[in-house]
Amino acid sequence: MLVDTVTISVKAGNGGNGSVHFRRNAQTARGGPDGGNGGNGGNVYFQGIDDILGLQEFRFKKSLTAENGIKGGRQNLFGRNGKDLVVKIPLGTLVTNTNTHEQFEITETNKKILVAKGGIGGRGNNEFKTATDQAPHYAEKGTVGEEKELHLELRIIADIGFIGLPNAGKSSLLQALTNATPKIGNYPFTTLEPNIGMMGNIALADIPGLIEGASKGKGLGTEFLRHTEKTKLLVHCIDCTNTQSIDSYTTIRKELGAYSPTMLEKPEIILLTKTDLIAPEEAEKKVKDMENVLQKKVFTVSILDDASLTTLHKTLEAFISS
Ligand SMILES: Nc1nc2c(ncn2[C@@H]2O[C@H](COP(=O)(O)OP(=O)(O)OP(=O)(O)O)[C@@H](O)[C@H]2O)c(=O)[nH]1
Ligand SMILES: [Mg+2]
Structure with missing residues (x-):
């Protein structure tokens, strides 16, 4: 909230x-x-x-x-x-x-x-x-x-929360999908306070990055996760150039669970971001590998690819209206 x-x-x-x-x-x-x-x-x-x-x-x-x-x-x-x-x-x-x-x-x-x-x-x-x-x-x-x-x-109770490591592209997505103008930077912890934006009548919240140990106060801590406690959906953003994407994913999940076990029961979408930075075949392989290990569907997006943004927009909208 x-x-x-x-x-x-x-x-x-x-x-x-x-x-x-x-x-x-x-x-x-x-x-x-x-x-x-x-x-x-x-x-x-x-x-x-x-x-x-x-x-x-x-x-x-x-x-x-x-x-x-x-x-x-x-x-x-x-x-x-x-x-x-x-x-x-x-x-x-x-x-x-x-x-x-x-x-x-x-x-x-x-x-x-x-x-x-x-x-x-x-x-x-x-x-x-x-x-x-x-x-x-x-x-x-x-x-x-x-x-x-x-x-x-x-x-304001956000409908959807963007979570992930610092620099994963959360704020960039908020900017691309809504009227919000959050600060964006090529360095960790650009976002210090949650931002909110409207995608139609759906409220999206972009929160600061989480890191290992955040629930024990590392980085910016996890206190701001309360803004996502009432969301209907979490979008877990993972930078596709991150070579440890599975590890990053489990790290963030661990911190979420340490903050509150109910956070782990929330519906989530796994989203590989910045896919313009790698070759399409590489992105495809990455998606397959992650889906195999995590046994969950993995979505992709790049803020430079309008079609991917439209697909994401529709996916989020469909989820909220279902
Ligand atoms: N090429 C490319 N760069 C991107 C994309 N999305 C974000 N970036 C860049 O990645 C960097 C980090 O983006 P942010 O949106 O600030 O990341 P964040 O997850 O909000 O970061 P924190 O607020 O620090 O947690 C910036 O330099 C962005 O320009 C993308 O789709 N493609
Ligand atoms: Mg940010």
Whole structure:
């Protein structure tokens, strides 16, 4: 389970001020008050959206503001109401007011939840006319729109997890199959924190590399495996240029089992990666040898071979929808 969190501030629009104005035209030199009312400020609403990556845009846009109401005009002209702001928030996001600690969860896509109420427009001087004061020289100010700091937390459960030794090409695959842009490097332990990406509506998680002894804290340890505990499928990535592929496979399985025996019961796909780096016949032989020893089907992929990526995409999709 990956946790995506962000703190944002929302500000509803202020109410527009009422206007102080008196009728003046060719016929009326000293007319009565005609200052109009200000418009209401726009409200801020949250609305659910089915996109687990939806919080990411708030990395750059942390403050959200609805439009202010327009101030009243002459000739009793009402100011326009400020436009409401409807913010799309991923389903399953827990929203906490950092000040009051009030909480609610986003559970529906067709309901707008009011999170900050717009200010009320002030009344123009026309509305303050009384029997004793026919020419009020004052109007109401619009009230200030609500402003809140909100903490948003989304717990993402990945459907599929990529595991394997460092440098096996896990992040490259995530990048090739999804919209994610993980860091990729020709050295071990490029990935320090799990990455997540969407392949259609399937969430893929790329986690740091595992090495022998990881369950005892070697390398980056195994703590991040908790992000794959709830996945429906593990994709075990093995670099095809690795001459010890069977050993690597059993090493990783040992570490998975040491982390939690249930990890070994999870369905898995064995995937030989980077097949463009060896001759096709060699890749074929490698697949056969591994299948013989492991008694499991072995898949192949290269990020430079679109057809292999399409096949992998379909295989993963079929698995999740079955
Ligand atoms: N030729 C070729 N190179 C690849 C392929 N996939 C990955 N690579 C390269 O292999 C290196 C490691 O790739 P990463 O995707 O960072 O590997 P990783 O498994 O995420 O590595 P860690 O995060 O360290 O565990 C990079 O230099 C990639 O460019 C492939 O299909 N073909
Ligand atoms: Mg990586």
